[in-house]
Amino acid sequence: MEVDKGKGEAEETRKVAEADRDTVTLKSSDGKLFEVSKEAAARLSTVLAGMIAGGSIDDNGTDLKQIGSEALENVVDYCNKHANSIPSAALISSSISFNTAPFKEPEEWERKFVDRLSHDALFDLVEAANFLGMERLLDVTCHKISEMMKGKSPDQIREVFNIKNDYTKEELEEIRQELAWAFYDD
Amino acid sequence: MSDFVSRQEQTSPAKLADMPGDHWTEIFLHLPPQPHILLRVSHVCRSWRRLAADPAFLRSFRARHTNTPPLAGVFHNICTKDTLPLRRGFSCPAHWQVLDSRQGRVLFHAVARGVAPSMLILWDPLTRRCEQIAMPPNWAVYDYGKLSGAVVCMAGDDADGRHRDCRSGPFMVVLMIGHQPRALVSVYYSSEDGGEWNKAISFDGLPMWAEVVPKPCVVIRNTLYHATKWMDVQIVRVDRGRLGLVPMTQQRAPLPSVGPLALDKPFAVCPRRHSATKKSLTAPNVTEPGHVTSA
Structure with a gap:
């Protein structure tokens, strides 16, 4: 979806075209341009919806300095895939922050979408989704990461997420004794 | 790759x-x-x-x-198998007996005959908060009767049909005391400013062999199934004002999970939602002669 905008393009012609355009152009932190359907962007991202409504979309590519090109490509890919799937009412919501509604399991295409991502890409996507106020994408990515912890011991979780164990040996032993039952197999 | x-x-x-x-x-x-x-x-x-x-x-x-807290274990007076270690620091006096543990609360009966009046103790294992509840006013008459009890969450469901937080919500304690041929059921409703024993019903037809035993009860919607020895008793909460008590007609009748209950009289089956409950529940035989009388 990367678009290479020709510099020689006449300003006037472009402005006329922009008015009728049904896509918006987004610019990643490293300057790459991506085009995404205006309708999908407004529906899936509260931040983009606000920008579109407020007219703060830049025709030359709206700067999203916090999002790298790889993450933005995934965001755009998600929006396009979402536009192609049948939207269900439960997936459309405007509130962000702590979501206490029961989580709706990822659909098949959403599962496939996150399954192919590397750890780092997944974490980048969490940040991008959070930044753009894309609640469903945030849910789906966070759900995927939480699944990586299932059935694993604390040691295994540390290994997967590359986390340093900062407990002292004594503290660990104390917790282990107190909560011995929690560390047996599932 | x-x-x-x-x-x-x-x-x-x-x-x-x-x-x-x-x-x-x-x-x-x-x-x-x-x-x-x-x-x-x-x-x-x-x-x-x-x-x-x-x-x-x-x-x-x-x-x-949502829903009720997940079941991590139960409290019991006598454990013969390996038990899970309780969080350090909790030990209860020997004269406390576990009556019930449900939805994040544990109900004890503290009996210290001749030393202190007996009382109920409600304990929250997570916060370790203890609350004392005096026995119901007419309890003394049945002092040597057998006793069983249940603590039931009354937090109810929210607008989406999900159960509210059990531990911070209101609760009730249902106490059944038996001294053949009479059984007495008292209900305690918690409230912000202390709570009180609200309603009691007595039942005079408890057979000699139907001994009240301190066994855990089963709560299905707004019906509480008490097991006495050889016989099950249903206690039905209609609303805050009324209670019904029905002995199961068949000895050791299996507990119904769904569908109408096997009783000798038509009896309301409690629908799931609280809002619907009030509409479709007719008052059960609360004042039915020979069955249940209001105390």
């Missing part, structure tokens, strides 16, 4: 350092509700322990997973 696989398996350290706590909190919200999973998570590192123990997070976690 091998490079790709290794990236799939581990997160790079730089990426983790960048992840703010908010994102981990969001991720933890997606973990399954079983309590041991959050415990494992808090065992990973200090910052995760802080996040997983944060009261605001736990409220959201419970709200998201």
